[in-house]
Amino acid sequence: MNFSSKLIEEAVEQFSSLPGIGKKTALRLVLHLLKKDMDTVNIFGNSLIRMRREIKFCTNCHNISDKELCELCANPNRDKEIICVVQDIRDVMAIENTGQHRGVYHVLGGIISPMDGIGPNDLNIETLVGKASVGEVKEIVLALSTTMEGDTTNFYIYKRLKEYGIKVSVIARGIAFGDEIEYADEVTLGRSIVNRIPYENILH
Numbered sequence: 001m002n003f004s005s006k007l008i009e010e011a012v013e014q015f016s017s018l019p020g021i022g023k024k025t026a027l028r029l030v031l032h033l034l035k036k037d038m039d040t041v042n043i044f045g046n047s048l049i050r051m052r053r054e055i056k057f058c059t060n061c062h063n064i065s066d067k068e069l070c071e072l073c074a075n076p077n078r079d080k081e082i083i084c085v086v087q088d089i090r091d092v093m094a095i096e097n098t099g100q101h102r103g104v105y106h107v108l109g110g111i112i113s114p115m116d117g118i119g120p121n122d123l124n125i126e127t128l129v130g131k132a133s134v135g136e137v138k139e140i141v142l143a144l145s146t147t148m149e150g151d152t153t154n155f156y157i158y159k160r161l162k163e164y165g166i167k168v169s170v171i172a173r174g175i176a177f178g179d180e181i182e183y184a185d186e187v188t189l190g191r192s193i194v195n196r197i198p199y200e201n202i203l204h
Contacts, residue, residue, distance in 0.1 A: 008034075062107040062124050064089050072096075072104055079103040081138040084193075085128065085157065087111050087145060095143060098190035103141070106131070111144055111153040120156055128157065132164045139167040141196055158199050169196040 003009035008030060015026035033041055057063070058070035065071070072078055072092075082103030086092055092105050108123045131137055140161060144150035158168050172195040 061105045062109060062127070063092055063105060077102075081136065082141065083128070083131065083137055083139070084141045084143050086143050087150070091143065094186075094189060095193065098186050098193060100190040100193045101141070103139075106140075108144075108153070111147075111149045112156060113149045123153075125157060125160065129160050132161050132166050135164075137166055139169060141193070142168065142170045142199065143193065154199065168199040170199050170202060171196050 011030045012026045015029050016023050056065050058065045059068050060073045063070040079102050083106050084101050085106045095101050106128050142154045171192040
């Protein structure tokens, strides 16, 4: 792709470095911004800078937040005795959209994947175990992707939590094997949460 301006080329390179954005889409976005007035472009740019500079991760569940505690953990109406364990922040958003989970969350920040060099110590598992050890949690719902890595992570967490006598459940298999939580439609995902089953049941 040839550019008549080095500045345009550099902007296109930056946009196309984002996931899911190719060079043509990046060029379309850049040319769109070029038509906007400086105030609009400044607002756009400053919002990104401010987001990256000021965003926090909830000290309780590791979700993104503007404060030390995210809105979900700080909400007194959420059931703190039920924790839904998810792979990343996008899964929190997907499950929240179903309206079927009234507890809180725990974001692992990934799943166990030896091929990618990701082990249990690279994830937010110890803080989850810490919550379980206090004795205030009644149920942990495992809502990870239905992949080999997701199943491995489920099993590891189950073994770590077993000594605390907490009910560990897993979302029903309404989601096809290999699918990511964030891509499941709301109805299917909602049913999977409502119809969750005890983890022990899938071990037999």
